[in-house]
Amino acid sequence: MINLKSMTNYKLIIGLLLLAAQLTSAQIAIKGETIYTVSGKTITDGVILIEDGKITKVGVASKVRIPKNYKVYSGKVVTPGLVDAHATVGFSGIYNNESDQMQLEKSSPIQPELRAIDGYNPQEALVKYLNSKGVTTVHTGHGPGAVISGQTFIAKTDGETIDIVTLDDATMLAMTIGPSVSRNFKSPGTAAKEIAMLRTELLKAQEYQKKKQNDDISKHPSRNLKMEALVQLLEGKMKALVTVNSSNLIMTAIRLAEEFNLKLVLDGAAESYLLIDEIKTSKAEVILHPTKARGYGDMKNMSWDTAAKLTESGIPVAIQSGYEPYVPKTRVILYEAAIAVASGLSFEDGLKSITFNAAKIIGQDDKVGSIEKGKDADIVIYDGDPFEYLTHVCTVITNGKVTHQECE
Amino acid sequence: MTHRILLALLCVFSVHIIKAQDTPVAYKGALIYTINSTPIENGTLIVQNGKILAVGADIQIPDNAKVFDVKGKVIMPGLVDTHSHLGNGSGGDRSGALHPEVRLLDAFDPMAVNLMKARAGGLTTINIMPGSGHLMSGQTLYIKTRKGKVIEDLTICKNVAMNICGGMKMANGTNSIRKKPFPGTRAKSAAMVRELFIKAQEYQKKLLAAKDSPEKAPARDLKMEGLIEILEGKRIVHFHTHRHDDVLTAIRISKEFGFKIVLHHVSEAWKIADEIAEANVPVSLIFIDSPGGKMEAIDLDPKSAAALEKAGADVAFHTDDPITDSRLLLRSAAIAVREGMTKPKALEGLTLAGAKMLELDDRIGSLEKGKDADFIILSGDPLSVYTHVEQTWIEGIKVFDTANAEDKAYAVGGYNVYPEATTHVHD
Structure with a gap:
């Protein structure tokens, strides 16, 4: 009896260990009829090997032997896990009531001290939903609508706590130039005032930065969270994520970035197609609005072929899910890129806009955004062209773990 | 003065100069989805005087016909959008929750630029609705997306003053739950609607009783008149509803008063597909x-389409523009198919099913001899x-042609293409 009992326990423990191994650090092989590595060549009839959450081997099936103990997943088309270059998911939740809308603090128009890691909900239903649509990495945080609404960060879409999911804890400062700010605050009431307020704060931050560099520590100013965040911006440790759509204000953002030597990311950028040379010269990066965004307010001149126009001119773009006040509470970048591809963007550039380009802009291209040896094992398997309406996201692998599966 | 009249007349005529050809026009060589029959490969569609003259694979093209070669293209009926807010119309205001007397047609702008989105998306018939922020926000308007200046250029009914030109918009659930005089709960919402319909039944009785002696008839009441059209089955109720219990409440009330109803949105349809089909x-x-x-709407799931098809219920799709874009209605059918609906049913959902829900299927929704020549030419599947x-x-x-640069811009957007945004979500 005793033996039997210990035997059962022993089996149970082994079983649990096996299960845990399979769920977390399993060894997985992926066979794809077409594997879009994005950074390198597209492989026909290829194999990807995964171990301990990383990609260990990529190649054609004839040259990559799949070890016996590997669990094999196969499908028609394989891409890297998708990277959403700008979302508010995890801050703006599925219910859309005041208990789950944490993307905009309206007590003051400039709050760079608001950290994303203090506001993100990794267990938000929409984060899980995005994972099921192939999105394995999100750059998310405080939303548009304030001069500086707060910080953004980068998370994987699988994992239950902030420490587990975080890839980068302070990535950009979210700023907005345009009419949406004056809808949320009494002052600034105009775009010109927004910029004046912003410049005033940045000048203060320059002073603070100077004082901090004093060799005599006793002369350092007392800690100021707002200033500390702005110094990070001035030092290029955080990029300026400026949501701006009309052409004149895009130029204003460029001017501001030049004045303070900021690393500028143009966000939304509905009228960017009017300023292709200027944007190129400025070296600003572009995270385009969702293709299917509604043409309200300063978005009225948006176009479905902006991604195509910018890409053709040599400006790499990422396409974002963005912020939606109503529905869909989060957009799905795969669907947004699909409309851009149907409107003239090439298939490869469409894929880049939601993988490699996005990873680059958010500074994570060493870990995510392409299928390469050593990178995180974030992989999506489809039963057809990823952009086609009829195609299913069959299998999603996040950090080497199967996090979604729906095709039989 | 005479000048003005002349000018007005000219305006009227200028619209009607674009008239359907009385010589037959044949579109030859396309894959034709007629909807009411199996798809016709290498088919021909012949139209004349705005109507379909013939459609088929081996049909005689009249000698005098103008022939367009559309080999490699796909032809299907013009799409029917059963629910849209294009045209910058409006419905009831905040003075109350029930506005059966309010007509969207009195505010609809037939020259609204956003109607080009519909034409670019292949939408030829639309049910234009007031919002869902009321239990009953007003009378809807059925239009064709013809180009014109006055609403009569677009309406399907002949005379907006005399005819019934649309349905009635109703809603339950949380959009219409507000501060007084709006209901504060779901049960109150239902009670307010039932009270109103009982009043209408009383009014109807009085009218009937006074049939032979008009002097005894009650005074005219616009609210009651709108409701009696519903009770008599002449005006269809288009009912915004999401959660499974709200859906069944809408059905229950429609059965109690015997009115025709189309359920709209129905996020949780997949939970109660059998009940919907049964009703x-x-x-x-x-x-x-x-x-x-x-x-x-947290349990919204596109598998509803397949679930309803399986249960035997009729399914159509709508844009609710600006909620989804009129240029992407075809996408709805594709998503339905991705989630398990059959292709023929999905294409029917874009056309004939919607036509039936507006009771216009005698004129539109399929490519059949004698029906209106409303069709779209597609580049592919x-x-x-x-x-x-x-x-x-x-x-x-022709109201849209991508070969025309201006029309192409309406299909993608760009600088000053859509100067006025379609606002209004549920107010």
């Missing part, structure tokens, strides 16, 4: 790219993301 109530679905946005609407025709008149 013999048609459903118009919308697909949003993620669930939620409000509590009652209707359910592919890469397919574009190349031409949109209404009653034999």
